[in-house]
Amino acid sequence: MPATIQSMLTPERAQAMRAAGLWDERTVLDDFDRLLAMTPDRLAIVDHNSMTGQASRLTYGELGRRVERIAAGLVALGVGQGDVVSWQLPNWWEFAALHLAAMRIGAISNPLMPIFRERELRFMLKLSGAKVLVMPRSFRGFDHAGMARGMRADLPDLAHVLVVGGEGAEAFEALHDGRRPHDAAAAAALFAQRRPASDDVIEVLYTSGTTGEPKGVMHSSNTLISNLVPYIRRLGLSGDDVVLMASPLAHQTGFLYGVVMPVLLGAPVILQDIWNAGRAADNIKAEGVTFTMASTPFLADLTAVAEERRPDLASLRIFLSAGAPIPSAVARRATDNLGATIVSAWGMTENGAATTTLLDDPPARACETDGRAMEGIELRVVDDAGQVLPAGAEGRLHLRGCSNFLGYLKRPELYGVDADGWFDTGDLARMDAEGYIRITGRTKDVIIRGGENVPVVEVEGLIYQHPAVAEVAVVGMPDARLGERACAFVVPRPGAALTLAELVAFLETHKLTRNYLPERLEVVDAMPRTPSGKIQKFRLRDMAREAGG
Numbered sequence: 001m002p003a004t005i006q007s008m009l010t011p012e013r014a015q016a017m018r019a020a021g022l023w024d025e026r027t028v029l030d031d032f033d034r035l036l037a038m039t040p041d042r043l044a045i046v047d048h049n050s051m052t053g054q055a056s057r058l059t060y061g062e063l064g065r066r067v068e069r070i071a072a073g074l075v076a077l078g079v080g081q082g083d084v085v086s087w088q089l090p091n092w093w094e095f096a097a098l099h100l101a102a103m104r105i106g107a108i109s110n111p112l113m114p115i116f117r118e119r120e121l122r123f124m125l126k127l128s129g130a131k132v133l134v135m136p137r138s139f140r141g142f143d144h145a146g147m148a149r150g151m152r153a154d155l156p157d158l159a160h161v162l163v164v165g166g167e168g169a170e171a172f173e174a175l176h177d178g179r180r181p182h183d184a185a186a187a188a189a190l191f192a193q194r195r196p197a198s199d200d201v202i203e204v205l206y207t208s209g210t211t212g213e214p215k216g217v218m219h220s221s222n223t224l225i226s227n228l229v230p231y232i233r234r235l236g237l238s239g240d241d242v243v244l245m246a247s248p249l250a251h252q253t254g255f256l257y258g259v260v261m262p263v264l265l266g267a268p269v270i271l272q273d274i275w276n277a278g279r280a281a282d283n284i285k286a287e288g289v290t291f292t293m294a295s296t297p298f299l300a301d302l303t304a305v306a307e308e309r310r311p312d313l314a315s316l317r318i319f320l321s322a323g324a325p326i327p328s329a330v331a332r333r334a335t336d337n338l339g340a341t342i343v344s345a346w347g348m349t350e351n352g353a354a355t356t357t358l359l360d361d362p363p364a365r366a367c368e369t370d371g372r373a374m375e376g377i378e379l380r381v382v383d384d385a386g387q388v389l390p391a392g393a394e395g396r397l398h399l400r401g402c403s404n405f406l407g408y409l410k411r412p413e414l415y416g417v418d419a420d421g422w423f424d425t426g427d428l429a430r431m432d433a434e435g436y437i438r439i440t441g442r443t444k445d446v447i448i449r450g451g452e453n454v455p456v457v458e459v460e461g462l463i464y465q466h467p468a469v470a471e472v473a474v475v476g477m478p479d480a481r482l483g484e485r486a487c488a489f490v491v492p493r494p495g496a497a498l499t500l501a502e503l504v505a506f507l508e509t510h511k512l513t514r515n516y517l518p519e520r521l522e523v524v525d526a527m528p529r530t531p532s533g534k535i536q537k538f539r540l541r542d543m544a545r546e547a548g549g
Contacts, residue, residue, distance in 0.1 A: 005084075005108060005201055005218075005409070006412075007199075007201050007406035008407035009220070009406050013421065023198065024222075026198060026221065027195075028221065028224075028225070028263050028264065029100070029103050031264050032064070032263050034266075035060045039266060041059050041061060042060050043060075043268040044063045044268060044269070046268060046270045046287060047091065047273070048271070048283075049090075049092055051138060051165070063093070063096070063097060063100075067097050067100045067101045068104070068182075070098065071102075072180075072182060073175030073180060074132060076180070077131075077159065078159060079107050079132055080107075080131075081106035081194050082108065083108065083129075084108045084128040085134075086112055086125060086128060086130035086133045087133065088112040088113070088144060089134060089135070089249070091249050091254065091271040091272060092136075095259065096249070099260075100263075104191045104194070104195075106200070108202060108203065109203050109204070110124075110216075111250035113248055114144075115513050116513055117512070117513055118511040119510060119512060119513075121151060122151055122154055124214055125157075128204055129157040130158055131159050131160065133160070134162045134163075134172055135148045135162070136163070136165060140274065144163075198220060199220050199221075200220055200221070201218045201406060202221055203218070204409050205217050205250070205252055205349055207349040207350070215408040215409070215414060217252075217408060218405060218406045219405055223351075223402070223405060223406060224256060224403070225264070226376055227351070227353065227403035228256065228352075230376060231257075231352075231353055231374060234356060235291070235320070235343070237265055238265060239267050240267070242287055242289045242291070242315075243257070243268070243269045243270065243291050244270045244272065244280065244289040244291070244292040245257065246275050246292070246294055247294045253323075256352050270289060275298060277304065281313055284315060284316055285313070290316060291316075291317060291320075292318075292319055293319075293321075294321065295324060295451030296323060296483060299342070300330045300481060302334075303333050306334075306337040313339065319334065319338060319341070319343070320345055322346060324448060324484075325367070325438075327480070341359055342363065342366045343366060344365070344366040346370035346427075348425060350425075351399060351403045351405060351423075354403070355370055355371035355372055355374065355377075356374065357369060357370075357436075365436070369436040369437065370429075370439050371436060372434065372435040372436045372437070374401075374403075376401050381397055381429055383396070391431060392431075393430065394429070394430050394440050395428065395429070396425075396427075396428060397425045404417070404421075404423055426442060447485075448476070448484055449476075449484050449515060450482040450483065451483075454486055454515070455516065456474050459486065459512070459516055462506075463490070468490075468492050469491075469496075470491045471490070472489065472490050473540055475487055475537050475540045476544070477541070478545055485519040486520075487520040487547070487548075488518035488521050489522045489544075490521060490524070491523075503521055
């Protein structure tokens with residue numbers, strides 16, 4: 001593996017995890033190869049490409065053949081073992097195939113959210129040193145291929161841009177549609193030689209934080225699979241289930257539970273590339289979906305559809321909701337109308353779903369708590385001095401366990417794990433006597449909008465560049481559907497004026513991701529401050545709440 005991709009895994013942690021039976025030598029390729037050998041005709045993926053209007057239904061055998069050709073094609077493009085392959089794709093079959101193909105050749109998967117634009121992508125691709133980038137020709141009216149071409153000059157490591165739905169040399173389809181010569185025997189020998197070990201870094205997924213720059217979270221097969229095994233066991237999932245994944249596959253939610261987990265189960269996954277609750281209900285009815293996982297707004301939207309179409313959702317057994325607490329009214333309506341068990345969960349890109357409620361918990365648990373720790377995960381709530389607090393007390397939430405990540409790409413100083421293996425999650429929480437937690441706030445300065453982290457420091461830094469702005473602070477304001485939206489408080493320069501439309505237009509010229517744009521502007525004469533001069537964001541959050549009615 002290249003020296004630039006170095007994890008923070010210590011021999012002591014690896015030995016402890018193996019001794020506890022939480023890690024082994026398993027990778028997703030072991031499960032994928034078993035399916036190819038035993039049940040190649042079993043349905044693997046159904047997707048609906050909203051850009052072309054076409055649907056794909058792939059068996060595991062068909063998927064396996066495409067994966068093999070894509071893997072061989074990446075090698076022909078010069079992708080080596082330990083190199084990074086990046087892709088910015090919606091929930092299409094190509095996404096899952098690319099991960100499995102990267103695994104085949106010992107490359108590292110780096111999915112990128114479709115909402116990212118030039119500003120974020122330049123940083124992410126440069127940091128990872130990606131050799132290949134795969135993009136859609138367009139998605140939701142945006143020219144992704146054109147954006148990628150425009151960034152090439154700033155990315156010296158990026159040797160190839162491939163386009164799904166492209167033409168000529170840049171067409172991604174040329175990797176798998178039979179146009180390239182393919183020696184299956186030679187490919188198999190190469191795949192065996194490059195097969196990754198279970199401790200190798202296989203995934204880099206960017207998350208927004210408090211530093212103003214995205215952080216590349218690194219995971220191995222061991223950290224990912226050790227999350228999935230107890231998750232599957234706790235929820236009683238099996239190969240008889242049908243998974244619907246409408247959360248973006250480039251989120252850890254979509255990646256872990258919509259790409260990797262179906263292979264471990266040997267179950268089909270139904271992919272939805274644009275969220276629409278009516279379309280989700282259509283998919284549930286047509287495919288017999290039994291399980292889905294998404295953020296709270298998805299639950300609220302699907303519940304509204306279920307009030308009119310409950311028979312169409314009869315197959316749905318479990319809806320696991322994470323990303324924000326479930327309002328009690330939403331949980332009650334969902335329980336009454338969906339007919340599914342509502343499971344509440346909490347997790348991070350750094351560790352996957354770390355807590356869930358249990359299937360046999362009283363329904364109220366799902367709206368009163370964020371669940372209890374998964375097998376292999378330890379949690380504690382501590383004060384600022386690191387002392388463990390009694391049940392019911394609010395403090396900093398620390399996590400230690402099998403699925404915790406292996407560090408941030410090329411930024412070891414940000415790892416945040418102490419000598420005893422405890423990771424400071426940046427969240428505030430309470431834990432009851434039975435081990436159930438409730439997330440109560442954040443020590444980190446992040447807004448969570450519909451399950452997507454908004455990097456406050458980065459947004460504030462851009463707003464400060466506006467000539468009318470003297471001071472700025474961005475805070476979250478409550479929103480019934482998305483959880484939070486961003487509100488910018490601005491102190492203008494003397495004689496200057498600023499409107500929300502002007503501010504948004506300015507940020508758009510800096511190619512800021514649309515989901516990060518402030519949705520309210522409050523112009524104030526001065527910021528509330530502590531005696532030491534620090535802006536009191538808790539007071540601004542109160543002001544935003546009041547302004548929002």
